[in-house]
Amino acid sequence: MRxxxxxxxxxLLLGHTVDSNSAWLGxxxxxxxxxxxxxxxxxxxxxxxxxxxxLALARNDAVILCGGLGPTQDDITREAISAVLGxxxxxxxxxMERIRERxxxxxxxxxxxxxxxxEVPVGASVIDDMPGTAPGLICPLxxxxxxxxxxxxxxxxxxxxxxxxxxxxxxxxxxAIIRSRVLRTWGESESGLAERLAGRIQALEARxxxxxxxxxxxxxxxxxxxxxxxxxxxxxxxxxxxxxARCRELIGRWIFGTDEQSxxxxxxxxxxxxxxxxxxxxxxxxGLLSAxxxxxxxxxxxxxxxMVAYQSAVxxxxxxxxxxxxxxxxxxEAMARGARELLDAEVGxxxxxxxxxxxxxxxxxxxxxxxxxxxxxxxxxxxxxxxDREQIRQYAVISLLNLxxxxxxxxxx
Amino acid sequence: MRxxxxxxxxxLLLGHTVDSNSAWLGxxxxxxxxxxxxxxxxxxxxxxxxxxxxLALARNDAVILCGGLGPTQDDITREAISAVLGxxxxxxxxxMERIRERxxxxxxxxxxxxxxxxEVPVGASVIDDMPGTAPGLICPLxxxxxxxxxxxxxxxxxxxxxxxxxxxxxxxxxxAIIRSRVLRTWGESESGLAERLAGRIQALEARxxxxxxxxxxxxxxxxxxxxxxxxxxxxxxxxxxxxxARCRELIGRWIFGTDEQSxxxxxxxxxxxxxxxxxxxxxxxxGLLSAxxxxxxxxxxxxxxxMVAYQSAVxxxxxxxxxxxxxxxxxxEAMARGARELLDAEVGxxxxxxxxxxxxxxxxxxxxxxxxxxxxxxxxxxxxxxxDREQIRQYAVISLLNLxxxxxxxxxx
Numbered sequence: 001m002r003x004x005x006x007x008x009x010x011x012l013l014l015g016h017t018v019d020s021n022s023a024w025l026g027x028x029x030x031x032x033x034x035x036x037x038x039x040x041x042x043x044x045x046x047x048x049x050x051x052x053x054x055l056a057l058a059r060n061d062a063v064i065l066c067g068g069l070g071p072t073q074d075d076i077t078r079e080a081i082s083a084v085l086g087x088x089x090x091x092x093x094x095x096m097e098r099i100r101e102r103x104x105x106x107x108x109x110x111x112x113x114x115x116x117x118x119e120v121p122v123g124a125s126v127i128d129d130m131p132g133t134a135p136g137l138i139c140p141l142x143x144x145x146x147x148x149x150x151x152x153x154x155x156x157x158x159x160x161x162x163x164x165x166x167x168x169x170x171x172x173x174x175x176a177i178i179r180s181r182v183l184r185t186w187g188e189s190e191s192g193l194a195e196r197l198a199g200r201i202q203a204l205e206a207r208x209x210x211x212x213x214x215x216x217x218x219x220x221x222x223x224x225x226x227x228x229x230x231x232x233x234x235x236x237x238x239x240x241x242x243x244x245a246r247c248r249e250l251i252g253r254w255i256f257g258t259d260e261q262s263x264x265x266x267x268x269x270x271x272x273x274x275x276x277x278x279x280x281x282x283x284x285x286x287g288l289l290s291a292x293x294x295x296x297x298x299x300x301x302x303x304x305x306x307m308v309a310y311q312s313a314v315x316x317x318x319x320x321x322x323x324x325x326x327x328x329x330x331x332x333e334a335m336a337r338g339a340r341e342l343l344d345a346e347v348g349x350x351x352x353x354x355x356x357x358x359x360x361x362x363x364x365x366x367x368x369x370x371x372x373x374x375x376x377x378x379x380x381x382x383x384x385x386x387x388d389r390e391q392i393r394q395y396a397v398i399s400l401l402n403l404x405x406x407x408x409x410x411x412x413x
Numbered sequence: 414m415r416x417x418x419x420x421x422x423x424x425l426l427l428g429h430t431v432d433s434n435s436a437w438l439g440x441x442x443x444x445x446x447x448x449x450x451x452x453x454x455x456x457x458x459x460x461x462x463x464x465x466x467x468l469a470l471a472r473n474d475a476v477i478l479c480g481g482l483g484p485t486q487d488d489i490t491r492e493a494i495s496a497v498l499g500x501x502x503x504x505x506x507x508x509m510e511r512i513r514e515r516x517x518x519x520x521x522x523x524x525x526x527x528x529x530x531x532e533v534p535v536g537a538s539v540i541d542d543m544p545g546t547a548p549g550l551i552c553p554l555x556x557x558x559x560x561x562x563x564x565x566x567x568x569x570x571x572x573x574x575x576x577x578x579x580x581x582x583x584x585x586x587x588x589a590i591i592r593s594r595v596l597r598t599w600g601e602s603e604s605g606l607a608e609r610l611a612g613r614i615q616a617l618e619a620r621x622x623x624x625x626x627x628x629x630x631x632x633x634x635x636x637x638x639x640x641x642x643x644x645x646x647x648x649x650x651x652x653x654x655x656x657x658a659r660c661r662e663l664i665g666r667w668i669f670g671t672d673e674q675s676x677x678x679x680x681x682x683x684x685x686x687x688x689x690x691x692x693x694x695x696x697x698x699x700g701l702l703s704a705x706x707x708x709x710x711x712x713x714x715x716x717x718x719x720m721v722a723y724q725s726a727v728x729x730x731x732x733x734x735x736x737x738x739x740x741x742x743x744x745x746e747a748m749a750r751g752a753r754e755l756l757d758a759e760v761g762x763x764x765x766x767x768x769x770x771x772x773x774x775x776x777x778x779x780x781x782x783x784x785x786x787x788x789x790x791x792x793x794x795x796x797x798x799x800x801d802r803e804q805i806r807q808y809a810v811i812s813l814l815n816l817x818x819x820x821x822x823x824x825x826x
Contacts, residue, residue, distance in 0.1 A: 013449050015440025016628050016638070020431045022454070027428025036426050037461055041435070041452035048450055055468070215429050225429070280721070286707025287700030290721045294699025297770050297802060299723075305731075306721035308693070308703045314718040314756055343727060357710050389710060 001172035002035045004056040008067040008077055009151060010043035021066045021156055032165050033176045033229070034062075044068060049080035053146070057084070061144055062168060064160075067151030069134040071114045077148050078119050081139050084146075087122040091115060095126060095135050102133055127163045131155045138167065145171065176229045179236040183247055184261060185254040186221035186402055190214055193222060196250050210243050219394045220263075224251070256405060263401045264292050270408040271302045271347065276375075279343030280306035281319055281335040281350040283326065284368065289351065289397045304343040309335065315352075318342065326352055327363045329380040332371030336380075340373045348373035349404055351396050355389045365389075368396045370403055414585035415448045417469040421480040421490055422564060423456035434479045434569055445578050446589045446642070447475075457481060462493035466559070470497070474557055475581060477573075480564030482547040484527045490561050491532050494552050497559075500535040504528060508539060508548050515546055540576045544568045551580065558584065589642045592649040596660055597674060598667040599634035599815055603627055606635060609663050623656050632807045633676075637664070669818060676814045677705050683821040684715045684760065689788075692756030693719035694732055694748040694763040696739065697781065702764060702810045717756040722748065728765075731755065739765055740776045742793040745784030749793075753786045761786035762817055764809050768802045778802075781809045783816050 005025050011017045022039045029036045038059070042052045049068075056063040068077030082089050095118040103110035117134050120126060127136030127149070134150040136159040147164050149156045185193065194201075194214065201212050210228035217223055224247060228239035248255060257266050271278055280290050280303075290306040293299050307318055315321040319338030321331050332352045340348030353368030354360045366385040372378065383399055385392045406413060418438050424430045435452045442449045451472070455465045462481070469476040481490030495502050508531040516523035530547050533539060540549030540562070547563040549572040560577050562569045598606065607614075607627065614625050623641035630636055637660060641652035661668060670679050684691055693703050693716075703719040706712050720731055728734040732751030734744050745765045753761030766781030767773045779798040785791065796812055798805045819826060 011628070012436065013439045013452060014443045015436040015438070018431060018433050018436040023425065023428040023431040025428070026426045030427045037456060037458070038465070039426060039454035043450060045450070052451070213429075215424070282700070284707075285704070286712075286716075287695075287703030287719055287721065288707075290700030290723075291698070291704045294697075294701075294721075294723060295803060295806075299699075303699075303723055305723040305727040306700055306719075308700065308707075308719035308721065310703075310707060310713055310716055310718040317757070318718075318755065342731065344730070390708060393708075 001062065001168060002037060002060040003029055003062040003064060003168060004060040005029075005036060005039045005064050005066065006049075006052055006056060007039070007041045007151070008044065008049060008065060009041075010045075010074075012041045012067075013043050021151060021153055024153070024157065025064060025066070025160060028160055028165055029168070031178055031180070032169050033178045034165075034168050034172060044074040044076060046076050046079055046083070049076065050083050053080055053084045057141065057144055057146070062171070063144075063146045064164065065146065065148040066156060069117065069136075069148060069150045071111070071117050071133070073113075075116070078116075078121065078137075081124070081137070081146055081148060082121045085121055085123065085139060085141060089119040089121050091118045092120045092126060092135070095120070095130075098130065099133055127159050129158050129162050131158045136163070138163070176231065177233055177236045178227060178229050179233070179240060180225050180227040181240045181244060182215075182259050183224040183226070183244065183251075183255050184221060184257045184259075185224060185251065186256050186263065186398070188222070188251070188254045190216065190222055193224065193251055193254070197224070197247065200246060200250060204243075210239050212243070212247070219391065219398055221256075221398075256402070262296075263398055263405065265296055267401050267405050267408070268293065268296055268299055268302050270405060274346075274408065276302070276346035277304050277344075278302055279304050279339040279345035279348045281315075281339035281348065281371070282306055282308045283310060283315065283335070283350075283352040284355040285351045285393050285397050286310055288393055289349075289400065292397060292401075304345045307339055307342055325361050327354060327361045327367055327369060329369060329371075329382070332369035333373070333378050333380045334371075336371035336373035337378060346375055347404070349400055351400055353383075353392070353396060355392045355396075357389060366392055368392065368399070370396070370400045372400075372403060372407065374407060414446075414475065414581060415450060415473040416442055416475040416477060416581060417473040418442075418449060418452045418477050418479065419462075419465055419469055420452070420454045420564070421457065421462060421478060422454075423458075423487075425454045425480075426456050434564060434566055437566070437570065438477060438479070438573060441573055441578055442581070444591055444593070445582055446591045447578075447581050447585060457487040457489060459489050459492055459496070462489065463496050466493055466497050470554065470557055470559070475584070476557075476559045477577060478559065478561040479569060482530065482549075482561060482563045484524070484530050484546070486526075488529070491529075491534065491550075494537070494550070494559055494561060495534045498534055498536065498552060498554060502532040502534050504531045505533045505539060505548070508533070508543075511543065512546055540572050542571050542575050544571045549576070551576070589644065590646055590649045591640060591642050592646070592653060593638050593640040594653045594657060595628075595672050596637040596639070596657065596664075596668050597634060597670045597672075598637060598664065599669050599676065599811070601635070601664070601667045603629065603635055606637065606664055606667070610637070610660065613659060613663060617656075623652050625656075625660070632804065632811055634669075634811075669815070675709075676811055676818065678709055680814050680818050680821070681706065681709055681712055681715050683818065687759075687821065689715070689759035690717050690757075691715055692717050692752040692758035692761045694728075694752035694761065694784075695719055695721050696723060696728065696748070696763075696765040697768040698764045698806045698810050699723055701806055702762075702813065705810060705814075717758045720752055720755055738774050740767060740774045740780055740782060742782060742784075742795070745782035746786070746791050746793045747784075749784035749786035750791060759788055760817070762813055764813055766796075766805075766809060768805045768809075770802060779805055781805065781812070783809070783813045785813075785816060785820065787820060
């Protein structure tokens with residue numbers, strides 16, 4: 001079963017919107033064992049939409065059209081489907097009533113053009129879920145099928161998960177289950193990991209299942225993705241578990257989590273397990289570390305708060321840093337101790353350094369000090385980070401989280 | 414002049430990487446007056462790459478291939494171009510030497526397969542700029558041309574700006590200059606702005622130049638993009654300036670900036686103009702507001718720092734909030750005053766509320782209080798925000814910045 005994704009919208013071609021829908025849909029198709037060999041983007045132009053749709057039908061069993069289902073004159077996906085199917089369109093009474101109702105409950109007058117959204121090509125059916133005002137469409141064409149979904153990511157995801165992917169799997173007969181697991185690593189380069197896994201990758205390539213692949217995720221480290229194909233979910237999960245165990249033997253020391261785990265969820269969990277609370281002092285990162293930690297629901301049982309001591313005067317005044325240089329080990333250790341005291345926490349962490357664009361205290365841009373005050377020890381580490389201002393700030397945050405993670409795991413490296 | 418963009422890589426189809434390159438290139442082409450009607454993504458498969466390239470050549474004057482120029486066996490863009498051109502490949506001595514040199518200066522042994530990157534289809538030339546190890550290619554085919562650039566965004570951008578876009582403009586003859594300006598608005602809905610601009614949009618549509626278009630940018634408000642076409646830069650800029658003035662007459666009260674200006678740069682500039690410094694107190698936003706402000710280079714002359722008082726105890730202890738409820742007007746006003754005092758600033762701002770997932774103090778998720786302590790007044794505002802945890806946090810931050818912006822501009826709305 002082959003399925004092409006066509007994203008519709010002149011704003012995509014002009015670069016005003018990045019097409020993340022196709023990436024998301026591509027991932028869902030892969031996980032469902034449906035091949036997706038092409039993804040196409042085309043503007044709001046009837047002729048080119050028809051051409052792209054015809055081409056997609058010539059080389060695939062199914063096509064998903066994303067976007068162009070809104071109420072305005074440049075939303076012409078319905079027209080393009082009608083043209084390719086060679087049929088007219090009818091207004092769906094149920095959908096018309098739903099759209100009218102949505103305006104009624106908000107006490108707003110419905111512009112007449114909203115009823116364009118209720119138009120359905122003859123022979124097509126409407127996708128049950130309708131999280132917005134635009135209905136999705138299922139348009140069969142012999143053994144083939146065209147799906148149309150709105151470009152709004154939230155609406156598209158609901159329709160894909162509830163209807164399109166299950167429908168494709170049903171049409172494909174008993175497709176193999178494909179599942180993947182991501183091992184999240186930090187602190188080793190791609191070539192370093194590749195070297196350590198080389199023998200294993202070679203052995204797997206001979207068998208073809210499961211597979212290992214690397215994905216860079218910027219400052220968030222490297223992901224090692226294990227993908228397994230099997231007849232049923234249990235077998236796929238068993239393959240994943242066995243392969244994860246083998247990978248951990250080879251590169252376990254750099255693995256900080258799996259799948260949706262992030263550095264901050266892992267650190268918060270480790271603190272929670274010890275019954276320790278955390279206080280933060282930030283300078284160059286200006287609140288980024290705290291914002292990351294508090295993005296995690298439930299962080300408030302561990303994270304007390306932070307002192308963002310951006311100007312030096314605030315470091316002296318609020319964190320009891322001795323007057324003098326602030327980009328150095330003693331200052332960042334004082335900040336960590338200050339955060340622990342001020343915020344009445346078991347653990348204090350601190351970041352100070354030079355994010356740029358200009359140097360500070362004769363220290364070059366990228367100089368970053370990590371500070372850590374645990375109940376039993378206080379320490380600091382110097383980093384020289386590459387990149388621009390935002391990269392340095394982000395890298396400083398994750399470096400500090402990783403240092404705290406290692407110490408909480410009882411590791412001294 | 415029509416140019417198609419083909420992004421190459423199985424990781425794009427599988428959704429492991431979002432293809433932001435095509436969006437960026439699409440924008441550059443639009444600004445250069447080059448039509449881009451199609452963007453295609455295809456995996457690392459020779460047959461399908463050749464097919465996609467042939468199709469692109471059949472419907473365009475030029476094609477830009479992104480990706481597949483690396484050293485490994487699945488990097489086969491060079492092979493695909495050779496196949497379509499019907500020519501062989503030669504190794505470019507200069508490029509081979511450059512690649513060897515890169516390894517030499519790092520003291521590393523060069524794996525032999527890196528020399529694959531020096532392969533050039535017969536008749537093609539190499540793009541001068543080479544920010545990484547993969548050279549870009551210019552491959553003429555009669556009046557048409559195929560460009561190939563690495564998928565690494567930084568490398569691709571250098572090659573596109575320095576070579577490809579100028580080359581395309583030269584091939585297109587004297588292409589019209591296209592320039593655009595973005596008016597950034599906050600606080601009015603798309604339909605509200607559209608209603609106010611309806612007459613103007615209609616008048617412009619009759620003329621066709623300049624044009625107005627809306628772009629939603631989530632919690633960052635709506636952008637109104639003016640696009641002007643002209644023979645030279647000065648005429649294009651004059652059209653933009655005249656149209657901006659007309660738009661400001663109609664929707665000026667919601668415009669907070671233009672182009673690259675953000676809510677935080679505008680607010681920092683307004684504080685700087687008054688010679689005022691800023692202290693922040695954050696609860697539900699947990700450092701997000703401070704992180705946004707400090708992302709702006711040079712924020713340190715205005716932004717003193719922040720108290721992230723996440724747990725209530727920290728609000729009482731460090732910001733002198735009276736013990737009792739913290740999601741209410743008096744508490745957030747106390748936080749704003751406390752930030753001003755603790756951080757020794759002229760202006761204090763504060764955020765308290767319920768980001769979820771669960772309610773707090775019997776207040777529903779989405780309840781947010783903004784607090785503002787200016788030299789001459791202290792005030793608070795209650796918001797009921799929709800969305801999930803992260804949306805509520807983000808929306809709270811920009812709402813507070815906008816409130817501060819209005820007050821600094823002497824506005825009382």
